[in-house]
Each structure stands twice: as C-alpha cells, then as structure tokens.
Amino acid sequence: MEFKKQPLTSATHSEFTLEALRQIAPSAFTEVRGADGELTQKVDFKVLRELLGDAIADADEESFGFQWVGKQEAKRAAAEPTRQTLRPVVDDSVDWDTTENLYIEGDNLEVLKLLQRAYLGKVKMIYIDPPYNTGNDFVYEDDFAMSGEEMDEAMGNVDEEGNRLRRNLDSNPRYHSDWCSMIYSRLLVARTLLANDGVIFISIDDNEVHHLRKICDEVFGAGNFLAQVVWERAYAPINLMKHFSPSHDYIVCYAKDVDLAKCNGIPRSSEADARYSNPDNDPRGVWKASDLSVGPAIESNVYPITTPSGRVVEPPAGRSWSLSANAFAERLRQNRIWFGSDGNNVPAMKRFLSELRKTGVTPMTIWKYGEVGHSQGATQALAEMFDGKKYFDYPKPVDLIKRCISLYSSPDSLILDFFSGSATTAHAVMQLNAEDGGKRKYICVQIPEKTPEGSEARKAGYNTICEIGKERIRRAGKKIKEEAGLMGQDLDTGFRVLRVDSSNMEEVYFEPAGLEQQNLFTQVDSVKADRSELDLLFGCMVDWGVELSYPLRMEEVDGKHLHIVNEGALVACFDKEISVEAVSRIAELKPLRVIFREECFATDADKLNIYEKFKQFCGWNDEEVYKRIHVL
Incomplete structure (x- = not known):
C-alpha cells in the first residue's frame, strides 16, 4: 500500500472556482483519464454553453468593464x-x-x-x-x-x-x-x-x-x-x-x-426605546401606536369603524385604512388595535418592540x-x-x-x-x-x-x-x-x-530531477534542518485545511510523540520508525486525518501493517485509507 503524499502547495484559485461551478452545474463536468492514469473531472464547455444558452458573450462583442495595464x-x-x-x-x-x-x-x-x-x-x-x-x-x-x-x-x-x-x-x-x-x-x-x-x-x-x-x-x-x-x-x-x-x-x-x-x-438608543410602553399589560411586551390610515385612498379600504365607546370613525379625507375590513377584524381579534385608554380614540396599530424585523x-x-x-x-x-x-x-x-x-x-x-x-x-x-x-x-x-x-x-x-x-x-x-x-x-x-516562511521541505522535494547522484543518500529526509515538529504540524494543518486555531495537545506513546489537533481532526507523528503501540493509539482516536513522516517506516512492510491497522480499528476501506493518511 502506497500512502498519499501530502500536498505542499496551496490550492489554485481555479480549483475553488471549479468546485463552485460543480455545485450549480454538475452536468457540465465529465470524467477524463489524466496522464497519471487517474480519472479527473473536467468542464465540458459544449454542455456548459447549452446550459447558459444566450447568456454568453462572444469574443468580438463589446462589453463594459474596467481595464488597466497589469x-x-x-x-x-x-x-x-x-x-x-x-x-x-x-x-x-x-x-x-x-x-x-x-x-x-x-x-x-x-x-x-x-x-x-x-x-x-x-x-x-x-x-x-x-x-x-x-x-x-x-x-x-x-x-x-x-x-x-x-x-x-x-x-x-x-x-x-x-x-x-x-x-x-x-x-x-x-x-x-x-x-x-x-x-x-x-x-x-x-x-x-x-x-x-x-x-x-x-x-x-x-x-x-x-x-x-x-x-x-x-x-x-x-x-x-x-x-x-x-x-x-x-x-x-x-x-x-x-x-x-x-x-x-x-x-x-x-x-x-x-x-x-x-x-x-x-x-437602539434609550430615547428610541422610551417610545415603547405597555399601558394595557399586553403579554407580548412593550409597543407603540402606529397610524392606521394611509394615502392616497384605496377605495375598498374606506369603511367605518366603531370604537369600544360606540363612536363611529372613518379615515381622513383622501386617505383609507391600511387594512381591509377582514384584515382589520383579524387584528382586532388578536388585540393588535388600540383605541386609547378610554376606548374612544381613532384606531391605531400596536407595533411590538419584540417583533421588529431587526433589533x-x-x-x-x-x-x-x-x-x-x-x-x-x-x-x-x-x-x-x-x-x-x-x-x-x-x-x-x-x-x-x-x-x-x-x-x-x-x-x-x-x-x-x-x-x-x-x-x-x-x-x-x-x-x-x-x-x-x-x-x-x-x-x-x-x-x-x-x-x-x-x-x-x-x-x-x-x-x-x-x-x-x-x-x-x-x-x-x-x-x-x-x-x-x-x-x-x-x-x-x-x-x-x-x-x-518558505516551505518546510527542501527544494528537491518539489524538483527531484535536480538531485545530483552524489547527494542521493544525503537527501533521504527532505525536511529542512531548522524545522521543528510544531513547524511540520502547522504546515500540514495549512496544507490539509485544518483550522489553525484548533486546540492542540501531545501524547507520548512508546517513546513516540503524537500531536493531536482538536481531539482527532488531525493526528500527526514525525518520529522515526513508529511502533505498533503508537499506531494503535492513533487508530483508537478514530481521527479524520493522519500524517506521518517518511522516516516513520523502516520498511514497506511497516506501511502495509499500518494500512491494515487502520482498516481494522477505524473500519476504513482502501479508498478511505488513501484519502485520510498522508506522508511527508
């Protein structure tokens, strides 16, 4: 089993753009086999043009935009x-x-x-x-x-x-x-x-x-x-x-x-809130009265209203009520109409502070x-x-x-x-x-x-x-x-x-063709000499998209240091020749992501053992192991 190498560059802007496009137009994507033999998704522009119809500008069309050199x-x-x-x-x-x-x-x-x-x-x-x-x-x-x-x-x-x-x-x-x-x-x-x-x-x-x-x-x-x-x-x-x-x-x-x-x-200022009160002890809280009439008049909303005191009122000349007769009756039933403390005033709407669209x-x-x-x-x-x-x-x-x-x-x-x-x-x-x-x-x-x-x-x-x-x-x-x-x-x-800072890895990690034969054995470990385990951990958090403010702790198991991020969002070990006990402890944490250093494994058989351990303890299949376990 060959584990996936940790990507040590940021994602490109096009990757995020493609993901956004995939969310809204999945049918515009098709699978293509790349040079490495792996299937990858590409945009099918013919399908995309069909989806967009006429909403595509031709290259020779004039368009409005802000341009500058650079x-x-x-x-x-x-x-x-x-x-x-x-x-x-x-x-x-x-x-x-x-x-x-x-x-x-x-x-x-x-x-x-x-x-x-x-x-x-x-x-x-x-x-x-x-x-x-x-x-x-x-x-x-x-x-x-x-x-x-x-x-x-x-x-x-x-x-x-x-x-x-x-x-x-x-x-x-x-x-x-x-x-x-x-x-x-x-x-x-x-x-x-x-x-x-x-x-x-x-x-x-x-x-x-x-x-x-x-x-x-x-x-x-x-x-x-x-x-x-x-x-x-x-x-x-x-x-x-x-x-x-x-x-x-x-x-x-x-x-x-x-x-x-x-x-x-x-x-809100204290002066604004002071305009709200609750003279009728309404259980919905404080409120203020609002004019019930509007202008210009809507003919269907011009009708008489009888106050609790028996007085009949109509909207002012040229205006109408803001509610239809049926809507007014419903608001009256809900105790949202105010006729004054004596029940003789022109009707007003109760506007509750608790029901404002924003605070x-x-x-x-x-x-x-x-x-x-x-x-x-x-x-x-x-x-x-x-x-x-x-x-x-x-x-x-x-x-x-x-x-x-x-x-x-x-x-x-x-x-x-x-x-x-x-x-x-x-x-x-x-x-x-x-x-x-x-x-x-x-x-x-x-x-x-x-x-x-x-x-x-x-x-x-x-x-x-x-x-x-x-x-x-x-x-x-x-x-x-x-x-x-x-x-x-x-x-x-x-x-x-x-x-x-520059990458935690030597340049040869990115450009292996530049490695000269006489330096072949001196470059087995591609990590820069001045980088600490904490440097490597944060580099992996950046590259894998783990929030940099997550809580961190370290456990020592069989002499190996386990860096645990947010109780399993990421678990990393950078020690040489990791032991079975340490691997078992990592697996017990059921982490979302695991990172090892190449030096953790003495032989290819060790990698295979780790592969089987995570399948056993975490219930992962082959694809999950490949996605969740990376190697520096």
Whole structure:
C-alpha cells in the first residue's frame, strides 16, 4: 500500500472556482483519464454553453468593464498556488494553548492563499484599511508591478524605433495601475473566504475610491453593493490646506450575496426605546401606536369603524385604512388595535418592540465622529496606550470598527483583517465581546514593514509594524479584561502568532530531477534542518485545511510523540520508525486525518501493517485509507 503524499502547495484559485461551478452545474463536468492514469473531472464547455444558452458573450462583442495595464498579471498572481507555509511563533503569542485568535505576519496575498483550504466560506465579516495610494505608502512589491518601459510597451507608447513616446509615466497611469493590481488580486482571493452571508468593509479616501468601486463591482458583483459610507474623520479644518481641508473618508461595503446578508442595525438608543410602553399589560411586551390610515385612498379600504365607546370613525379625507375590513377584524381579534385608554380614540396599530424585523436601527450612510470617533482621537488614545508615545499616524477609532463588526456579525463570527496595521480590528473584536458576551474570533494579517529609521517606534525597540500591532493587542486585552472584572474571566484576549516562511521541505522535494547522484543518500529526509515538529504540524494543518486555531495537545506513546489537533481532526507523528503501540493509539482516536513522516517506516512492510491497522480499528476501506493518511 502506497500512502498519499501530502500536498505542499496551496490550492489554485481555479480549483475553488471549479468546485463552485460543480455545485450549480454538475452536468457540465465529465470524467477524463489524466496522464497519471487517474480519472479527473473536467468542464465540458459544449454542455456548459447549452446550459447558459444566450447568456454568453462572444469574443468580438463589446462589453463594459474596467481595464488597466497589469490586470491580467494580477489575475494570474491571485490564481497561482504558493509553496510557502506558516510557522508558529509561540514566544510572541498570548495564551497559545487556549486562544482562538490568529495574528499572521507576512504578505497578505500569500497568507490569503494559505488560509483558503481551512477557511473557505467561513469568514462572516472582513474589514480592511489598505494603503490609500497617497504617494508614499505602497509597500507591497508584487511581481505584476511593471517597470516604466514595460508599461509603455503594454500601452503602445513606443514608436517603431523603440523610443518611448511619453514622459513622467511613473506619476500617471502606472501610479494607479499598480495600486489597482495590488488590491484586485487580494480581493479575488479574499472573496473565497467570505461566508455566503458575509460582508466586506473597505476604508478608502478620494485618491482611489472611484477605482475601488469598479474593482469591487467586478469581484463581488455590482448587485451586491451595500453602501459607500461617509465617515467624518476630522473635527476641525486644517487651515494650511490650499483649497479644501478633507474632513471625511469612505467605507465601501459589499455583500457576497446581498439576498443572504443580514444587517443587525445600530443598537437602539434609550430615547428610541422610551417610545415603547405597555399601558394595557399586553403579554407580548412593550409597543407603540402606529397610524392606521394611509394615502392616497384605496377605495375598498374606506369603511367605518366603531370604537369600544360606540363612536363611529372613518379615515381622513383622501386617505383609507391600511387594512381591509377582514384584515382589520383579524387584528382586532388578536388585540393588535388600540383605541386609547378610554376606548374612544381613532384606531391605531400596536407595533411590538419584540417583533421588529431587526433589533437595531437601520444605519445611515453618514457616520459622524460624535458617534464612532475621529482619527485625531484614535491617535491620542493609541498614544496613551503606549505611555504617551505616538507610533501611528491616524489609526482608525475602535468604535468605528466596532460598528462595522456589529452591523453584520453574530456573537460567534470570524472576523478577518488582512491589512491589520495598528491592530484596531483585534482591539475592536475583544472590546465588543466584552460588552455583549460574544465569542467572536479574529484573524489579523500584517506585512512586517520596517518602522522608519529614527522614529519614536524604532527608538522604543519596535523594528516592524507587526511588533507594534502585537504589543497593542497585549495591552488592550489586559485592559479590557481588567475593566470587565468577573465578567471577563472567559474573555479570549490571546492570539497565536504565525509567520509566513518558505516551505518546510527542501527544494528537491518539489524538483527531484535536480538531485545530483552524489547527494542521493544525503537527501533521504527532505525536511529542512531548522524545522521543528510544531513547524511540520502547522504546515500540514495549512496544507490539509485544518483550522489553525484548533486546540492542540501531545501524547507520548512508546517513546513516540503524537500531536493531536482538536481531539482527532488531525493526528500527526514525525518520529522515526513508529511502533505498533503508537499506531494503535492513533487508530483508537478514530481521527479524520493522519500524517506521518517518511522516516516513520523502516520498511514497506511497516506501511502495509499500518494500512491494515487502520482498516481494522477505524473500519476504513482502501479508498478511505488513501484519502485520510498522508506522508511527508
């Protein structure tokens, strides 16, 4: 029996697209035998065209779309798998064994790909605050960024002799194209992580908001646009500005599926609730009276109503009752009509607070700083957290992110921020959980951008933005827990730190043809020498799609270490020459997945014995053994 080799690259974007297509058009797939002799499913375009009918654009048809130089490269960058992995950094983490939060250091495009298998469709809400492209904040050096010469050639700005026909190209089209490519590739991958009822919020300013809207229309669908919120971020003008002093930013909001997204609304104020009362002690709770007449009049709904006191009333001139006579009689029978405490008033409908379609108030698209804070206040609050030292310019207020989260998440939602910056999102998730008892989890991703030489942050020993973000979460979590007192005992203020790194395997693992004969026996074990068992475990969790926040424990059986993830979601052993006792213990756990290292087996007979053990203990057939047991 030959066990399946563990895949050590992320899935391609096309794999997820094909799976989505398979769910809605299974008949468009057919089985084809590949070069390796195994059957695989492929798209039958003839059948697909028949299913779609006239809803297919021909290649020569004109169509509406947003184009820029580098867009195709950005698509390819999103679709390409990565060989990188995530390595645990236990020493930087807080409550490693119990926390369900993740802080990941690395290029967010790579991280998003690495998260796809485990978190496909599981993220309820994404908030990001990407670079605004103001001229000095572009730190993502993607391969699809073109040189000025390449840009000119792509745009046709080169004559027959090869001379460039345009000057100052860096300051015009490339300036926007590189930003569009950067955000486009990341949104393409991020969309796959969103739940079907999930929502994304993106902070932006006037520099790129028009381009962002067009990109989001393409990635998420124009029909899934929810709002372009105007956030009043400044409370006073900057008089040094030549023309206008900008006082607002935008938050662009899209749903993955607008028909499934549910807005919770903004928490109701005490003033709003004060309008509800229960003068007749109705068992359904507090209510308020609502006008029963509407206009213009519907003739069939113009009829007299007799009040309990005997007075006959009709709707005002030009109006009618909002209910038919039969519907009114039914509501009257249900005690949903109110005639006043003396039974002599014009009839009104009882609207119960408990029956409102949503618990909160529908948000408007202008958010004032008095409601959600302003950037100057956020800067000051963050500085106070760091003993008066200012390490970030204009971070977002915690209350602003709390509002975004509370609008479209539930108490157990997973929140993702892949431009984490000062880690305001992590702070907001912890604060909101402390306030409403929720169990929301977060994944924050930040590239380890260097802090400027000579800056206050560098002088304080913070060499990267990540170091500041992690320290902010530690300090915020401690403060939130202290303020919560006994109510905060179960509050998760910890986080596991993971870091993007090259694969755990030597390059020869991927390119065996490059192995020279004299090195044949030195490369029996393809695992890099500096990688620990915990590195290998997390690499396998990434590759196999096991959630990275699952609880971990280790058992020692017959001198062998068994790494147990979530009591059997995955069990791994990386020791040499695994014993029968250890294999029997793994099988007793009835795991969903098992991973071994090639060194675990001294002979091929050992592999066969393991195969039989799992068939015996777990009741697996040959196909299940092949799917569930992988080898590094």
